[in-house]
Amino acid sequence: MGNDRANAPANVEQLAQRYRSLVDYSPDGVVVHERGTVVYANPAMLRLLAAGNPDEVIGQPVTNFVEPHSVEPMLDRIRRLTIAGTASDPSEMTLVRCDGGSIEVETVSVLTAWHEHLAYQVVVHDLTQQRRAEAAQRRAEQFFASVVSQLEEGVVVIDREGRIESANPAARRIFGYEADDLVGTHIYDLPLCLLDANAQPMPTSWYPVIRTLATGETVTRFVFGLDRPDGLRRWLSANSRLLNPSDPDSPAVSSFNDITEFRASRRQLEYQATHDPLTGLANRALVLSRLAAALGTTENLPVSSVLFIDLDGFKTINDTLGHAIGDTVLQIVAQRLQRGLRSDDIVGRIGGDEFLVLLSGRTLGDDLDSLIARLRQAMAEPIIARGHRIQVDASIGVTHLHAGDNRTPEAVLHDADLAMYRAKPPNHQSGTLSRRSDSTHAS
Missing domain, CATH: 3.30.450.20 (PAS domain)
Known part of the structure; x- marks a missing residue:
């Protein structure tokens, strides 16, 4: 027991030495002020205040190192510390440095014993790096907001x-x-x-x-x-x-x-690539594409018959009345064909005065004959163009599709073309055609 008592002062001195070492090497500033006067400042605090030596700080009024606007809030905080060991809430303030500059810090004050008296020990944390980081973040946010805007x-x-x-x-x-x-x-x-x-x-x-x-x-x-x-x-x-x-x-x-x-422009380009610019009908590429799709099915053929339509004597209209009137005739014929067909039938202009019709569903026998008669009658109605009364007749060739049809679209087109030539009046036929197809007939 006696040895313990004898060692007590040594132990206290060792603890005090450890505390002083901890404070001296702390990265945060530590300052002690008693009755308004600084009585201690660790090396980090001297660096924060840009002091060349401790005498520039020790013995000076603590308010000398506090910006005027921060003095009263600081005094108010420490007045509330009435019991030893109590600490203030962390507070931000501005300090005045020995070189005349200023520095923003965060402080915590503790009422503590100092050489048998009560004094205020203040831990001071430099906010310089934090403020720089915050400013950089604000600049980045402002830059981002400016770019986004x-x-x-x-x-x-x-x-x-x-x-x-x-x-x-x-x-x-x-x-x-x-x-x-x-x-x-x-x-x-x-x-x-x-x-x-x-x-x-x-x-x-x-x-x-x-x-x-x-x-x-x-x-x-x-x-x-x-x-x-x-x-x-x-x-x-x-x-x-x-x-x-x-x-x-x-x-x-x-x-x-x-x-x-x-x-819109892409759709327009797609439309232009698949439609005839004069009549607005499907062009040759689109009609043959739809025909190829129909031939590729094995059941429930979406296309039952193909009609090849050629205007009789159209070259004479172009030669005698001019291409402008010829274009008008083609546009009116296209409109009449569209009106005479069902909504799911497809009609296209495949070149010059030639049109191709893909009939949907099963349109055979009398129904097909009636449809062809209506189309021919519609096209035969007189056309009035720039004061000219023009009569247009058409030859129509038909070829039927069937399940398992192994023809190519071009072969179907050729067969319909042959049937159309057989349907032409003798004075409009050119050359002799010898090929026949069991799946074609003329009208």
Whole structure:
């Protein structure tokens, strides 16, 4: 017991030495002030205050190192410390350095015993790096916001509840909300109708951003239509992903391009590639493509018969009245053919004054004869073009398709062409045709 008592002062001194070493080597500043005067400052505190030596700090009023606007809040905090060992809440303040500069810090004050008196021990944490990081983050956010605001691409951030957190100007413009703020609006409350690729109303579960929020799935190049409040329809290509995939509470970001004009121009190009520019009918390539598809089936043939139609004496119209009137005749004949056929029949112009008709379903016997008679009668109606009364007659050749038909589209076309020549009046036939086909007949 006696040895323990004898060793007690040594143990206390060892603890005190360890504490002083810890404080001296602390990366945070530590300062002690008693009755308003600094009585201790560790090396880190001297560096924070840019002091050349301890005498510039020790013995000085503590308020000399505090910005005037921070003095009263500091005094108010330490007045509340009335029991030894109590600490203030962390507080930010600005210190004045010995070189006249200033530094932002976070401080915690503790009322503690100091050489048999009570004093305030203050731990001071330099906020310089934190402020630099915060400033860099603000600059990055401002830069990001500036870039996003200038994009032609719409960008919308939507929280887990489906509410819009942000929307750039392009998104508001595409949605037709340029003057309104979309922030806080639930996407289901927007008076917008989303459409699938076939222009049919889209189920909400198909919305790209809803899929992303529900499953975490990244959706890319999803094409959909948008009917706006002003009645305009726009077509968009959208991408949707979680803003932070590693965060289960992450909002989703949806970006989209307006492809309305591109889609229209592509459809126009597709139309031009498959339709005759003069009459608007399907062109040779499209008609033969549809015929090939029909020949490729083994049951329930979508095309039962093929009609080859040639206008008799059309070259004379071109030669005597000019190509402009000839073009008008072709346009009117095309219109009459379309009106005389059913909606699921296909009629195309395959060149010059030649037309090809693909009859759908089973159109045989008397029904086929009646249809051909109606078409011939419709085309024979006089055409008035630029003061000229023009009579047009047509020769029509027919070939039938059957299950298992192994002909190529070109062979079917040739057989219908042969049948058409056999149907022509003698004075309009050219050459002698010897080939016959059991699947053709002339009308």
